[in-house]
Amino acid sequence: MFDNALFIGFPYAAVAIAIIVAVYRFWFDPYSVSSQSSQFLENRKLFFGSVPWHYGVIIILLGHITALMFPGVWGLFTANQTRLYVLEITGLALALMTTVGILILIYRRIADARTQTVTSPYDWILLFFLFLQVAFGFWAAYYYRWGSDWYLHTAVPWLVSLLKFQPDITYVTALPFWVRFHFLNGFVIILLLPFTRLMHVLVFPISYLWREHQVVIWHKARH
């Protein structure tokens, strides 16, 4: 029963709340949606924290999502030992990069007086859970080797079952505590997303790749 609440109830609740709040915020309080960059106040530490953090976490996340969307292809890819080694080592390196990055970002918020003034309690909550997520992800990848392979047979079918609205938690309940924690904490972050500056992920300006350079807005429609 408790497992059902954790692995079925909580994910659904987290995603539902995230969607509702994000849509509400986007439509009714768009002014509040900002990445709240603090680079203007502190430049140097941010470089060593933000760049490894963002590039590391984006590539790792894309890996998670690709495996979830194309488990067959991913399985074929990891079937070859060399490819599996390369993937694991790359993953570990990225995880290390991400962890170091977020530690520097946390240190920056503690140590830099100017950055402190623009740090809210929400930022600390977010940083705390993000740190837990990458730390345990890193730990799981290192300690329970070949995660890029067993992910396909544990988390992926569980997530797919959730997506199909036919929840089946037997894939995950028997896993070690830290691994389960990593799964659930992922949904904590989804839940936090619309309540924090993490909103900026949803408004990543991909349209910059194709939009017209100059923007002119007319008050009245032109004939």
Place this chain on the structure above:
Amino acid sequence: MDIRSHVSMVFHLDKCIGCHTCSVACKNIWTDRKGTEYMWWNNVETKPGTGYPTQWEDQDKYKGGWEREEDGKIHLRLHGRKKGLSNIFFNPALPTIDDYYEPWTYDYENLFNAPEGDDQPTARAVSMITGKPMDTIEAGPNWDDDLGGSPLYARNDVNLDDLTDDEREQLNELERVVFFYLPRICNHCLNPGCVAACPAGAIYKRGEDGIVLISQEKCRAWRMCISGCPYKKTYYNWASGKSEKCILCYPRLESGQPPACFHSCVGRIRYLGVLLYDADQIEKCASVPDLELVAAQRNMIQDPFDPEVIKCAKANGISDAMIASAQNSPVYKFVKKWQIALPLHAEFRTLPMLYYVPPMLPVLAKTDKDGKYDVAGLDNEGLPAMISSLAKARMPIKYMARMFSAGNVKEVEDVYRKLIAVRIFKRAQKVKDYQQAEVDAALAQGATNPEEVEAIFRLTSLPTYEERFVVPPLGREVAVEAWEKPLERKTEAGFGVRNKIAKRKF
């Protein structure tokens, strides 16, 4: 022809006394909120000098504006589209607060609350960002004001790069220091770098009047506009996480008043009027070689009396009143008719719509080591060398060319020749110490005639409020009322308003 109207500006630098009234008027209206303390949408710099933010003109450092490639195409110096997104986690060309200054106030309370002691209590400087005491204040608003000759500030001006050592010495010699003031606001460019650099597409140009604005609701603090603008006239509000910039006081403009900085200007140096321009030419114009930039930009501005232009303007929905306003525009006269106002740093290729009449010193000639005017060997074609010397000018003409004509010396010289003609003509008329031959020579050199000189004199020295500010009939409030309840947003809108404020009952 795609004719559009643009509310444009001229600053007459000869009249600027550097009093900063414009800056203060602007500050009191727009930038006295948290996070904006350091912002001066309008600021006045001493030139030569490093300006605000420090060395803003150095695009090797700040990567603002556009760059021309060998094939004649232009691209943003800051980034292409892909690089724009890949640099989004860390913008290498972003100025930080230290490039402006850390805003502070004083702990005045201590003067009253300090315990009794042997010493007078002091009011320590306190940072307006961190709230902590600041031991050393290293920069502040107008930190290099009037420091024209200083080694720390003036000598680091990038516009001095092309000058010879001799010319630099001339500028900086003790007791003979020379400088002028440069008031700056957003140029409301035709090819703005900030708009092109914004990943979110939050910055836009208003079609009807050309005012460039940042949508506070779409801005996501990707902070590329700050680097993209070569004039550093977009600013990051570190408290709200939004960029802000000069809005040309559009709420004032829409109710028929000039912007606050224009209105309050003590020296009456500012002119506001409509220009009609051909929007089809923007890209071509911004892509010509450096030396042709000023001429190309002038060429883009259309004659508001030309029937063909009027026809195209009307076809584009520009009202008769707006066209009449363009015909009466002081900006058109300075920029196109008389050609004595030039854009600032045309080489940034953003096509700024704020033009400057370059300053003349009372005496143009430079001095030698004994303090005597060094005009020996100058052939000024019969003009008094002391007030007409450009070859041996105290403020080297190359310096002016670098600032106002993308390095085209001839362009600046032409302006000065005409301004000198005005000066000699009027002096001959009032003081009567020049011969008619000298006046004629001056008119010939300035390629001008007595009527034009009188008109320039009139609009420079004796313009009325109505002549300086030909505020166009924007009529926006009328248009808005047609489809919105006029009182609906009363007390509920403005900068920094995140949540609905309860409607006032009284």
